Amino acid sequence: MRIAVIPTIRDYPWGAPGHCMGELVRTLLEAGHEVLWFVAPIDWENAEVAQLRELGAKTVLLPGPPANYARFRRLRRWLANLRSSEKSLAEAIDQFGPDHIFVNQGGTWCATQDEFFTCLSSRPGRYSLICHLNEPQPAFGEKQFQRARELFLSAKRVFLPSQWVKALAETQIASPISNPAIFLYPMRFDFREPVPWPVSPEPRFAMVCRLDTNHKGIDCAFRALALLRAEGIKFSLRIYGSGPDAGYLSELARFLGIEDCVELCGYTNGLQEIWAREEILLLPSRREGSAVALTEAMGFGRPVIATAVGGAPEWIEDGVNGFICPAAEVELLVATLRRALAERSRWREMGLAAHHKIKSSYPSDPARVFLQSLS
Helix, strand or coil: CEEEEEECCCCCCCCHHHHHHHHHHHHHHHCCCEEEEEECHHHCCCHHHHHHHHCCCEEEECCCCCCCCHHHHHHHHHHHHHHCCCCCHHHHHHHHCCCEEEEEEEECCHHHCHHHHHHHHCCCCCEEEEEEEECCCCCCCHHHHHHHHHHHHHCCEEEECCHHHHHHHHHHHCCCCCCEEECCCCCCCCCCCCCCCCCCCCCEEEEECCCCHHHHCHHHHHHHHHHHHHCCCCCEEEEECCCCCHHHHHHHHHHHCCCCCEEECCCCCCHHHHHHHCCEEEECCCCECCCHHHHHHHHCCCCEEEECCCCHHHHCCECCCEEEECCCCHHHHHHHHHHHHHCHHHHHHHHHHHHHHHHHHCCCCHHHHHHHHHC
16 A cells, blocks of 8 residues: 655654654555655654665655745745745645555644645545644634544544543544544563662652653642752652753752752663662653653653653552652642652552553554554
8 A cells, every 4th residue: 555654743853753653654664555754854864764764665855834824925935946846745645646644643633734634634534643642722713623523533543642632632522533543652672671679768759751841740840849848858850851941940940949959861862771770750741642751661660650641540550550640730749749758668569560560561563553544
């Protein structure tokens, strides 16, 4: 079959959605399909993209979004003529003539945008949507509501990362999703054995995430930990990741008086080394699809403190392999941290339970679920 793969993410660094899309392309190639992959300019030189080109994926640059105003459309046409004729996404898709299209959406509703909707609305039953992130939001306007319903109800499959995302999406379109499937992110590490437990006189919290304060609830974590610190409770928090809010978070830690026990460590690929030092993952997100940091920490044998968003409640059994905080609210997180600290003597045992959960429940080749669209 001729398969097109389209991302909606243009300016966000390659991460879990990108790696998921790469594994989708790999799985399609291994199954013998011809793949046209639209690659965002930010990802064009990515090593994973280059590897998949060598395996046979045909890659083309994802066209830029159409301008919203006539004067910008004229300027865009003029610039396009200077570079040679630039096809729109719809024109490039029509020229390829795919039997099926996968749309890898950063958010759940990205495909309602004009450029994607144009490609999909004329192909009912011949496309599948992959949804990564969702969040509660105001009700759609009438036009977007109808588009969202049409796209979801006409898709061959809608792939979602958790039951939480599915239930929220159905509420947002006031309709059941007719052909849903849950997908899991490909694992980057071998979790045959948990990482040995570290020895530390003080609790060692870690966050492994992009430094996006609102998304990951880092401000909520800082405020909750500052309240505990004011009571004389000792701990360390190390944050592993990069992102736009690094400067602000350094200032916030100083403002709250916790700069001596909070460290921004930057991005690292060495997750095994991280979990050889740290005891428990703190993930007070305000919105998620299904956090890769959560399942990876569990795979390495570490319990998790997470808010009840995304896939967290589907992986964490409260008090058994981690702790669930109802929401990213300071008072709720303080209460959850108190419960966790009171059980610190059991953290190693809980980490072993977390490792067992991943080892027993995670599929060895999660990307194969996407082949359901083609049967």
